[in-house]
Amino acid sequence: MSSVEFQHLNVEYARRPVIRDFSMVVPAGSWLGLIGPNGAGKSTLLRSVAGLVKYSGDVIVDGSSLSLRSRSRRASLVAYVPQEPVLPDEMTGWEYVLLGRTPHIGYFGHPTKNDRAMVDDVIGRLGLDDIATRHLGVLSGGERQRLVIARALATEAPILLLDEPTSALDIGHQQQAFELVERLRREHGLTVISAMHDLTLAGMYSDRLALLHEGTVVSHGSVEDVLSAETLAEFYGVRVTVHREADGTVVVIPRREQL
Numbered sequence: 001m002s003s004v005e006f007q008h009l010n011v012e013y014a015r016r017p018v019i020r021d022f023s024m025v026v027p028a029g030s031w032l033g034l035i036g037p038n039g040a041g042k043s044t045l046l047r048s049v050a051g052l053v054k055y056s057g058d059v060i061v062d063g064s065s066l067s068l069r070s071r072s073r074r075a076s077l078v079a080y081v082p083q084e085p086v087l088p089d090e091m092t093g094w095e096y097v098l099l100g101r102t103p104h105i106g107y108f109g110h111p112t113k114n115d116r117a118m119v120d121d122v123i124g125r126l127g128l129d130d131i132a133t134r135h136l137g138v139l140s141g142g143e144r145q146r147l148v149i150a151r152a153l154a155t156e157a158p159i160l161l162l163d164e165p166t167s168a169l170d171i172g173h174q175q176q177a178f179e180l181v182e183r184l185r186r187e188h189g190l191t192v193i194s195a196m197h198d199l200t201l202a203g204m205y206s207d208r209l210a211l212l213h214e215g216t217v218v219s220h221g222s223v224e225d226v227l228s229a230e231t232l233a234e235f236y237g238v239r240v241t242v243h244r245e246a247d248g249t250v251v252v253i254p255r256r257e258q259l
Contacts, residue, residue: 006023020215031182046162118154126180199252
């Protein structure tokens with residue numbers, strides 16, 4: 001189990017602030033959902049943890065700065081599912097998921113029986129057996145996205161970053177993917193940080209939410225506190241009804257303008 005602490009994180013693109021003084025602690029084994037309108041900085045925040053963008057401030061994992069870790073050590077700690085992954089068309093699905101074992105195998109090593117078993121297990125749990133032997137170039141966008149999630153889970157990294165991971169998936173595969181992530185979180189103490197546009201899904205799986213607007217946290221706390229009709233109207237510019245089910249699930253329902 002690993003915790004993540006953001007200390008005064010700032011990111012700029014061409015001298016334009018994208019993340020402004022972001023400070024927050026994500027306890028080990030918890031799920032933080034990042035929400036906010038397009039351009040709020042959600043993806044940039046995840047890319048910072050993944051080591052893909054430069055930043056000032058610090059990202060601390062288990063009491064040590066990520067900037068002091070080697071690339072291989074960082075890869076073994078943090079698994080990242082990007083919003084628009086680039087996949088090699090000539091690889092099979094199984095071979096692609098096996099790449100998730102690279103931090104454990106090394107670039108010049110060979111996969112062990114345990115590595116192969118881990119890949120088979122993740123593929124089976126995500127229902128990917130039917131596409132595992134096919135080449136990536138012939139798969140649909142949703143099938144490819146499911147393999148990207150499988151590769152991230154195959155790393156067994158204690159921290160999982162999800163950037164709109166189910167945007168290309170139908171509702172059944174969305175639920176299947178999130179339920180597997182949730183199961184792994186509960187069984188193995190996985191720490192999850194996800195950026196999501198679907199507010200109902202974000203509220204359903206996250207322990208806490210952080211609403212970003214122009215790179216700044218404008219609301220942070222429990223799902224019930226953040227997903228209020230008034231807050232969403234202010235920062236998304238939408239009219240919604242927020243409904244709470246008997247089991248505590250918060251459902252955000254868009255409302256049409258009255259003509």
